[in-house]
Amino acid sequence: MPTFTPDRSLLNPKFDGYKFSPLEYDEVTAHYPLEHKLSQTNVSGRAPLSFQEVQSRVLHNHLAICSQSKRAVYVDADLRVIGIDLDETALKPAFRVLCELPRPIQSSAVDSLQREYPSAAFVDATSLLVADGYGTLYALRLGDVGPAEVLAAYELSIPAAYESSQTTVPSRLHQAISPDGQSIIAVLSSKHYPKNAPEPSQKSHKPPPVKFDVWGVQIALPIVTAPQAQPLQIVWHRRGDDVPLYVTYDASRQAFLFVGSSSYLPINIDPTPSYEPSPDEIAPIPRKDENLDGAPAATSDLPKPPPYSWTQTEDMVTVAIPLPSDTPTSHIKVAFSPRTLTVLVEGAPTAPTADVPVVVPRYTLKALWDEIRPGSSLWTFDRAAERTYGMLTLHLDKAHEGTRWPQVFAAAGQGGPDGEEEVPETLDPSELYAIREALEKYTAALRDGSDASGLGLGKGVPSLGQGERDDDVDLSVGKSACVTWVGVGGAHPAWLGKDGHGDDAPLQLLSTPFPGSSGTHKPSLVAKNGLDGVVYTLQPGSNLEDPPKWEHTATYSALAFVLASKRDTRFVHHITSKAVFALESGTQDLGGNVYIYRGAGVKENWAKQTVLKVGGGAAGALLGVGLMKVQGKVAVLCLCEGELVILHDVL
Known part of the structure; x- marks a missing residue:
C-alpha cells in the first residue's frame, strides 16, 4: 500500500490564486557584512564534472545550523571555520573564527580529484564535525567564546571490497548524531570511482554513468586525540545515482531517512529490473464485436454501470x-x-x-x-x-x-x-461537439500562427516570447525523489523490503524542511499533486517495528503552478503548513528574490504571497539558508558571499 496518499478533504479545488501582500523591507530584514567572505568558485580539479555533480554543488547549503541552540557555522574561502551566535533579544549575530583548517598542497603535475565544498554538521551545541572537501574530517569542541578546540582529524579509507580505484576521496558531510552517547554516527557522500572504468569514447559525447557512495561512519566517544589523521570506521554503505537531497534521522525508529533522485542500495543488491512482457504475454486488441476467446462473455464479467x-x-x-x-x-x-x-x-x-x-x-x-x-x-x-x-x-x-x-x-x-x-462528469454530445470544434480551430491557429481570437490581436507568439515556451519544463516542476531508510547500524528496518526503500513510486518533490528545523518540527515533504503541493508529515513511531506513516497534513494550493515560473530558484524550503520559501541565488549584479507563499485553509479562495530581495551588489550570491526559532518567532538566516541577511517577522 502506498504510504504517500493525499487526503481529498484537504484539497481545495475552489482556490483562485495568491495575492501580493507587501512587507516593509527595512522592518523585516537585517544585513550584516561578513569579514570572512565565502566563495563558490574555489572548487578545483582537472576532471570535468558530471551533471549530477554540478547540480549537487548548485544546491549545496554552505550554512550549518544547530537545532539545539542559536548557533550556526560556515567555512569561508580560506578554509576558516566561522561561528555565528545569534542574540535572542536583538537578533544580532556575533561572528568568531573557530579554527583554520590546513589546506592540502596540490601539485599541478598530479591529476587531482575534484574537491567538494566544505561542509559541517552539529552533533550537539558544543560538538561539531567539519569536512574540508579534500577528504579530511575534523572533530571540534566549541566553547561559549573564543576559538574551538580541534580534537582529532579523520580520513575515509575505502576498502578494496567497494571496488574503488581510489583509497581516499573528497567527501561531503550530511548529518552527525550521537544515538547512544557512546559514539557519533556521521553520514558522508562521495563520488564513486570504479576500478575498471571504461575509457571515454572519442565518437560519443555522452558522459559515462556516475554513481555516488553514501557512508555511515562511526567515531567512538570520548574522542581520542592523535597527531595524524585517523581512519574512520565504516558502519554501513549504500550506493545510488545522485547525492541525497535530504537526510534526517528518525529517533523513534532509529533509522536514517534519505530522499534522493534514486534509491540507495547495498552494492550486493541490484536495482529491481523493469518488467518486459514476452510476445506470448501480449494480448491482441479485439475489434468491434470480435470475441477472441470464442465464447460469449459472461454477464457477471460486464462492468457495472454507475x-x-x-x-x-x-x-x-x-x-x-x-x-x-x-x-x-x-x-x-x-x-x-x-x-x-x-x-x-x-x-x-x-x-x-x-x-x-x-x-x-x-x-x-x-x-x-x-x-x-x-x-x-x-x-x-x-x-x-x-x-x-x-x-x-x-x-x-x-x-x-x-x-x-x-x-x-x-x-x-x-x-x-x-x-x-x-462518478466522473459526463458531457452531452452537443457540448462535446462544441469543445472538439473549438479545439480544432485552436490547434489550426497554433499551427499556422493566425489570430484564434478573431479580435485582430496579431499572429503567432510575441517577439519577447519567441523560443521561451517549453511545455515540458512547465510540467516537470519539482524533482523526482525516492525514499530510502537505513537503520542506524546499517540494517534494513523490518517493515521494509530487502532493498530498504519499499514499494512507493517516486515523488515529484517540491520542497524540503528548512535546515535547522528538525529540533522543533517533525520531518515533512511537500510533493506535487496536480497543481498543488501536498505536505506529508512523518508521524513518530510507537516502537522500532512501527512502519513509517506519512500523513497528509496540509496543502499549498497551486504551489506547483507558481513554482513552474521560478526557474532560477536555488533553495525551496517550507515551515510545516505556514509558508514555503523559494529562494533565488542571484548574482553580484542582480540580487535574488525570496518568494514566500503562505498556507491557506481548505475553504479559503486566496492566499498571501510576499517577495523580498536578498543578495546582489556587495552581498553577492545566496549560498546558504537556515532557520532558527527565537522567542517563539521564526528567523531565517540567508548567507550570501559577503553578507548575512536575517529575515524576521515575515509570517
Missing part, C-alpha cells in the same frame, strides 16, 4: 438516474435542501434481478459537494415507454455560480458508510 450520470454548467448541475420505465410518478420522492439531497423510490428493488439488473440508488439527506438553491431546483421523469428504463433527471441550481463541482456528493470516492464510488 448509479447515475451527471453534467454541469456555470449555474446548474444535472443528475440523471435510470429507473424502470413502469415506475409510477407517485412513488418518486425527491427533496432538496441547501446542503443535502433526498431521493427515494417506493417499491424499487434493493438487489439486482434478471429483469432489473440495476439497483436504484436511495439517498436520504445525502450531503452535496456544494450548496444549491432548493426553491429553483426541480426534477423530471421521462418514462420512454418503448424502453426498459426511464430517466429521472434532477436539476440542481448552484448557489455559487461559476464554481466547478468535481463531484456531486461530498463523500464520493471515499470509504466509510457514507462513501460511494466516484
Whole structure:
C-alpha cells in the first residue's frame, strides 16, 4: 500500500490564486557584512564534472545550523571555520573564527580529484564535525567564546571490497548524531570511482554513468586525540545515482531517512529490473464485436454501470438516474435542501434481478459537494415507454455560480458508510461537439500562427516570447525523489523490503524542511499533486517495528503552478503548513528574490504571497539558508558571499 496518499478533504479545488501582500523591507530584514567572505568558485580539479555533480554543488547549503541552540557555522574561502551566535533579544549575530583548517598542497603535475565544498554538521551545541572537501574530517569542541578546540582529524579509507580505484576521496558531510552517547554516527557522500572504468569514447559525447557512495561512519566517544589523521570506521554503505537531497534521522525508529533522485542500495543488491512482457504475454486488441476467446462473455464479467450520470454548467448541475420505465410518478420522492439531497423510490428493488439488473440508488439527506438553491431546483421523469428504463433527471441550481463541482456528493470516492464510488462528469454530445470544434480551430491557429481570437490581436507568439515556451519544463516542476531508510547500524528496518526503500513510486518533490528545523518540527515533504503541493508529515513511531506513516497534513494550493515560473530558484524550503520559501541565488549584479507563499485553509479562495530581495551588489550570491526559532518567532538566516541577511517577522 502506498504510504504517500493525499487526503481529498484537504484539497481545495475552489482556490483562485495568491495575492501580493507587501512587507516593509527595512522592518523585516537585517544585513550584516561578513569579514570572512565565502566563495563558490574555489572548487578545483582537472576532471570535468558530471551533471549530477554540478547540480549537487548548485544546491549545496554552505550554512550549518544547530537545532539545539542559536548557533550556526560556515567555512569561508580560506578554509576558516566561522561561528555565528545569534542574540535572542536583538537578533544580532556575533561572528568568531573557530579554527583554520590546513589546506592540502596540490601539485599541478598530479591529476587531482575534484574537491567538494566544505561542509559541517552539529552533533550537539558544543560538538561539531567539519569536512574540508579534500577528504579530511575534523572533530571540534566549541566553547561559549573564543576559538574551538580541534580534537582529532579523520580520513575515509575505502576498502578494496567497494571496488574503488581510489583509497581516499573528497567527501561531503550530511548529518552527525550521537544515538547512544557512546559514539557519533556521521553520514558522508562521495563520488564513486570504479576500478575498471571504461575509457571515454572519442565518437560519443555522452558522459559515462556516475554513481555516488553514501557512508555511515562511526567515531567512538570520548574522542581520542592523535597527531595524524585517523581512519574512520565504516558502519554501513549504500550506493545510488545522485547525492541525497535530504537526510534526517528518525529517533523513534532509529533509522536514517534519505530522499534522493534514486534509491540507495547495498552494492550486493541490484536495482529491481523493469518488467518486459514476452510476445506470448501480449494480448491482441479485439475489434468491434470480435470475441477472441470464442465464447460469449459472461454477464457477471460486464462492468457495472454507475448509479447515475451527471453534467454541469456555470449555474446548474444535472443528475440523471435510470429507473424502470413502469415506475409510477407517485412513488418518486425527491427533496432538496441547501446542503443535502433526498431521493427515494417506493417499491424499487434493493438487489439486482434478471429483469432489473440495476439497483436504484436511495439517498436520504445525502450531503452535496456544494450548496444549491432548493426553491429553483426541480426534477423530471421521462418514462420512454418503448424502453426498459426511464430517466429521472434532477436539476440542481448552484448557489455559487461559476464554481466547478468535481463531484456531486461530498463523500464520493471515499470509504466509510457514507462513501460511494466516484462518478466522473459526463458531457452531452452537443457540448462535446462544441469543445472538439473549438479545439480544432485552436490547434489550426497554433499551427499556422493566425489570430484564434478573431479580435485582430496579431499572429503567432510575441517577439519577447519567441523560443521561451517549453511545455515540458512547465510540467516537470519539482524533482523526482525516492525514499530510502537505513537503520542506524546499517540494517534494513523490518517493515521494509530487502532493498530498504519499499514499494512507493517516486515523488515529484517540491520542497524540503528548512535546515535547522528538525529540533522543533517533525520531518515533512511537500510533493506535487496536480497543481498543488501536498505536505506529508512523518508521524513518530510507537516502537522500532512501527512502519513509517506519512500523513497528509496540509496543502499549498497551486504551489506547483507558481513554482513552474521560478526557474532560477536555488533553495525551496517550507515551515510545516505556514509558508514555503523559494529562494533565488542571484548574482553580484542582480540580487535574488525570496518568494514566500503562505498556507491557506481548505475553504479559503486566496492566499498571501510576499517577495523580498536578498543578495546582489556587495552581498553577492545566496549560498546558504537556515532557520532558527527565537522567542517563539521564526528567523531565517540567508548567507550570501559577503553578507548575512536575517529575515524576521515575515509570517
